[in-house]
Amino acid sequence: MASIKQRIIMEPIGYVKRLSKFEDVKDETLECDIIIYERFLDALEGIESFSHIFVIYWLHLVSEDSRRIYKVHPKGKRDLPLVGVFSTRSPNRPNPIGLTLVELLARRSNILTVRGLDALDETPVLDLKPYSRHDKAENFKAPDWWGGKLQLKL
Amino acid sequence: MASIKQRIIMEPIGYVKRLSKFEDVKDETLECDIIIYERFLDALEGIESFSHIFVIYWLHLVSEDSRRIYKVHPKGKRDLPLVGVFSTRSPNRPNPIGLTLVELLARRSNILTVRGLDALDETPVLDLKPYSRHDKAENFKAPDWWGGKLQLKL
Numbered sequence: 001m002a003s004i005k006q007r008i009i010m011e012p013i014g015y016v017k018r019l020s021k022f023e024d025v026k027d028e029t030l031e032c033d034i035i036i037y038e039r040f041l042d043a044l045e046g047i048e049s050f051s052h053i054f055v056i057y058w059l060h061l062v063s064e065d066s067r068r069i070y071k072v073h074p075k076g077k078r079d080l081p082l083v084g085v086f087s088t089r090s091p092n093r094p095n096p097i098g099l100t101l102v103e104l105l106a107r108r109s110n111i112l113t114v115r116g117l118d119a120l121d122e123t124p125v126l127d128l129k130p131y132s133r134h135d136k137a138e139n140f141k142a143p144d145w146w147g148g149k150l151q152l153k154l
Numbered sequence: 155m156a157s158i159k160q161r162i163i164m165e166p167i168g169y170v171k172r173l174s175k176f177e178d179v180k181d182e183t184l185e186c187d188i189i190i191y192e193r194f195l196d197a198l199e200g201i202e203s204f205s206h207i208f209v210i211y212w213l214h215l216v217s218e219d220s221r222r223i224y225k226v227h228p229k230g231k232r233d234l235p236l237v238g239v240f241s242t243r244s245p246n247r248p249n250p251i252g253l254t255l256v257e258l259l260a261r262r263s264n265i266l267t268v269r270g271l272d273a274l275d276e277t278p279v280l281d282l283k284p285y286s287r288h289d290k291a292e293n294f295k296a297p298d299w300w301g302g303k304l305q306l307k308l
Contacts, residue, residue, distance in 0.1 A: 012160055
């Protein structure tokens with residue numbers, strides 16, 4: 001039965017390396033590196049043929065207490081409604097997993113240079129996946145507070 | 155230092171419930187439910203305002219041995235080149251995390267009905283994230299074998 005409490009154990013495949021710990025990670029024009037541990041080198045073969053990949057990472061600075069926050073004001077803005085964390089991309093969530101689509105600019109052996117990764121220096125990386133046509137939302141609808149170019153008014 | 159071996163521990167937030175264990179999960183027209191454990195009910199508030207969400211799940215049937223497979227023929231097709239697992243969406247990967255963008259059709263309390271989730275019955279779910287404009291790849295390029303409508307020839 002799926003209701004039994006389970007523990008799932010993962011190990012990082014690498015980590016994020018930024019030029020400085022003080023970069024604004026929300027600046028989408030910034031580049032950074034992902035260092036993949038050398039034992040996974042074979043698993044990278046061919047990834048340089050993709051222009052975009054998803055990076056799945058572990059938000060290692062989120063505390064145990066923050067994992068028990070279930071409602072937030074999106075982006076910390078008090079004028080936005082209090083909503084469930086699964087309705088946001090907040091780092092505070094039961095499993096603090098980060099997901100970002102990045103541009104893959106180059107690969108040198110086990111080092112990937114990417115643009116648009118909003119993860120801090122030394123963030124552990126869990127997985128990499130190439131973008132696919134199934135990742136495209138057709139007729140995407142979102143609440144007003146979500147904003148963004150893709151939003152269609154209801 | 156980020157190079158020290160770390161273990162990351164997660165707990166499922168819920169699981170996938172399909173009408174039958176024998177459904178073809180690759181059939182994108184099929185609907186299924188995601189049962190979120192009731193203790194996370196608050197975290198769902200507002201999610202029904204989104205038409206599309208990412209489901210992040212744990213491929214629980216992938217064996218320890220399969221986690222050490224680093225190269226595969228995409229989709230098991232021998233006529234496609236042998237590439238690294240990070241260049242594919244293969245379930246065989248060091249951390250068998252699944253990522254699927256689904257249509258969110260309805261929410262009844264802690265139960266979400268979705269379309270397009272290619273996860274088996276009883277698959278543990280780790281996280282839910284609303285789709286955002288940052289998840290859209292502009293000028294996506296991929297190798298020929300990847301296929302799909304979004305591909306632009308190089």
